[in-house]
Amino acid sequence: MKNYIKADEWNIIEEGFDPHLNKISESIFSLGNGRMGQRANFEETYTGETLLGNYVAGVYYPDKTRVGWWKNGYPEYFAKVLNAANWVGIEVKLDDEILDLATAEVSDFKRLLNMHAGYLERTFTAKLKSGKTLKVKSTRFCSIADDEVGAIRYSITPLDFDGKLTLTPFIDGDVKNQDSNYDEKFWDKIADEISGTEAYIKLRTKKTAFEVCTGSNIELYKNAEKLDINPEAVRKEKFVGQTFSIEVKANEEITLVKIAANLSSENYPKESLLKETKSVIANASAKGFDTLLTEQTEAWASKWEESDIIIEGDVSAQQAIRFNIFQLFQTYTGKDDRLNIGPKGFTGEKYGGSTYWDTEAYCVPFYLATAPQEVSKNLLIYRHKQLGKAIENAAKLGFKDGAALYPMVTMNGEECHNEWEITFEEIHRNGAIAFAIFNYIRYTGDESYLSDFGLEVLIGIARFWKQRVNWSNDKQQYVMLGVTGPNEYENNINNNWYTNILATWCMKYATEAAGIVKTQQPEKYNSLLKSLNFDQKEFTDWADIIEKMYYPHDEKLGIFLQQDGYLDKEQTLVKDLPASERPINQKWSWDRILRSCFIKQADVLQGLYFFEEDYDLDTLKRNFDFYEPRTVHESSLSPCVHSILAAKLNDEARAYEFYLRTARLDLDDYNNDTEDGLHITSMAGTWMSVVEGFAGMRVRDGKLQFNPFLPGKWKSFSFTIGFRGTTLKINITESGISIKNNAAIDLEIGIRNQLYKLAGNTEIEVNNAALV
Template identity: 40%
Template structure:
């Protein structure tokens, strides 16, 4: 067959394969089900697949942000594809490798003699941000990309990618951090990173943004570990890369030292992590005197007014609690969550999904679901009143994260997969699939417990409610009662 009939069949086959692996089924709330599928479809149709294109903040639906790519890809969108279509995740990361040359040029423009600085917003690898306090100053994008590589490797064990592409990105971003930071005597000679902006765009050009320092530490440490792995397992590949980029042994030791001595802000009296060195010294924003029509704040107040106050546009330290959750106790997460929830406006669509995930983890069930509701139909219901400029792609991926990382409690620390599922009160059941190192796992959560079904691939060992779960061809199905 040819023509329209053939194209229709190809399209049906493609979509059937996508929905088989990626669909999230919910029993009990058709509006939520519709919102989820709407969001996942937009991610599918918007994402680049050739290593030369990425996924724009507005997908393919509007002119907002001029079609630019941001950190949204690695931090919010890549996890969805990583666990449903890892081949697309690889291509998204290859895009960063293919623009690495431009990132090195940008680092030199910013007076860094070594390393690479990825652009805050781009299409072809060049920095397109025109407002440096909220753009180029967001150095954390380097660490976000490095963290995405770590996530990708843990989920796929794609050593070919690491050798060909990933290692060089890790080494060049680690070089940048080591050059950017300094050992400050007034901070007990700890490694400090000054003059940057974290994810929260209502606070700019600060010293020691907590999220940035935590993620930079991850970047430095992972680059060091990968260098050791390459030297031991593929010494010829390591030598070729070292020669190609002029990497010296002393640099590895410098990365290790910087990571080990990274300064992490903490206030012992409040027992919270300040967003940066001066965050607690700022006057609190007076929310009681801010009328509803004055949100988002950035549309009604000059940036300097906002910068002088203790107010957050979006998840910042709270995002670190999610991404690096194994580095914080549950009690510490609750204290930080309680502190930042009061002063966060969620004027960014990147925020509510992260608050939902962390709320789920610390037992704030009602809050988690409310934040999820504010996420899942953002564009279908035009909640922020700006969908005319295009959909919010990162928020759409955040919907999937709310369900899988939030309600299902999935975590993958150092490659060890675990679940701690809960069931929202209004639902009877929800189901989804995860692709991990070539195996496909289906989970079903209902009022009685959690079912696991290994649909294809090699044996998997994981944990649920802290108990081990092993699935293989002889025992592909297991049911566990709710904890």
């Protein structure tokens, strides 16, 4: 665990430069706007350890799978969001000496991520080997007001010398992914152009033929006065830039402003890509850096108005929740239903930037409450558009008749994960997609989604589960063999309780959804079932499986068993593990992990989180008290589920402990892996821990319910949510809860199982005495 980020309510601050922490900071201080993003790499040359990363949403490459032994059904590639052209680069030379923080003596270094306004600022003083000293201040952002534009303002002040300053702003497309399986570079150059202060390069991905045009325009200032300098063009392989040479004197400030843009063939015809990029650059340059930054600040203010969580009395917790919300909105804005949320967002290459089940299980609840309804709906439509591919994925594994198996990892709907125990066996991801449809409708009330999109997906998923189970003559029940549950420290197990319960729930919900569509839109219902070659006998088959499914459990302990034979393992608790042996995924052999009882993340408890209405508190407590002490929480998705369940059990200490772990997972580098990129999808779990955990928010029978408590270190906390056309401001203090309705719609609100009328544009306050 690291602890070098300064506590601040609205800023992420690093003071002092430690090269050993640089890759971690490159992740933490990353920028994005939903359409493109970048790690916090330095603008100037840096020959130290770094992970360069610039990314353009939706642009990927099918890197050839690298495995030792091929198995039938393996995907042939692993799709990767590509490290794209580096547009932030500015080479700085003082006379003939290059500024390089790896070789210079660095002082007064400060990096600041302003989350309220959405920009990154960096200041430092550097003494070069020659003895020359200069001061630098850079400010940059990726605009969410215009998501094709990025901007940099880079100021240099010589402190103790006169001489020649040479600046070479550039765009470098000669890049590769650090995780390239065969060290291949994925881009070909199509065209480039340098004209005065403007530079453009157009690249095309190999195999997939995506095209991206990156352009920039440069302005130079001396002591705030604009300079008119004709630069020298610089052109190399997949590299364009300009060199500006200026005679400077001590204490004169030279400022370079770089306005850049990334446009892709996903949004423009390839033949007009260069022209459109020039137009974007011209419009952005006409506005200028200050206006672009003002627009950025205003756009972020609007987002914070909808989504901020305010915590009084705990700066560390306040900083953490805002950091997580900030990174979620930098990653996904919901404008494009072709895009989704990679586990690392725009902050690193691990997991390939592809879509996992994390989106449906963790991110959908966040966007349902903090963004317009279309945003979460687009996440669901993304999966509907890929239903055909899901049916193809299932067919490759021997399933038929329209059975759909959604991929564990994907960019275009086709499975591209290359580990057998995940690709073939971690099939519970299908259930998360069905649950997201249910969750969306439960929250929004938008049952029309079923007839328009949802029922078709639910039927495909139910068909898969029907074929995936088999009848056990020994048990006289249906069983599910050879699976991997959410706990990936168990592979190829039989009857994972979570997977079994999820499978039958999917068949129940598909049946229920069919009834809703049949009642509301009978013609559409009949047409859909005809197009799917659906036989009414399928409902009967599903009902038989639902009735006769086997669920492993232990009567003596009163718990659901994670899988058959789990209690045959040596039952060691995490508290008895030496600190020197953790994390076990970095210290133990895989064989040893698989034979242990240790759990990577919520598994049985994931099911109890999804379906908590079906179980009483005693059942939840028995299972929580058994499984949590055996959980090592080595998945970023683990602490939030445990925090929410602990809160439901009124276990305030553990609820808060798990909240801090999920909230500051990246800021404090809990798992020693932040340098690979941030854990974007688990950041939604941080929000869930506050809103579903501490505030106890649920939707029951179309009504919002709250069961709040205030963590002991907090004076109060408040948050805003959207719900069915209303915007509600919830404030929880030591004395009770207040809810303000900012719309003209009347609501009924449940607070600790008691219903209250909340008229439009009014506020209710319920004190704790009334809640007893």
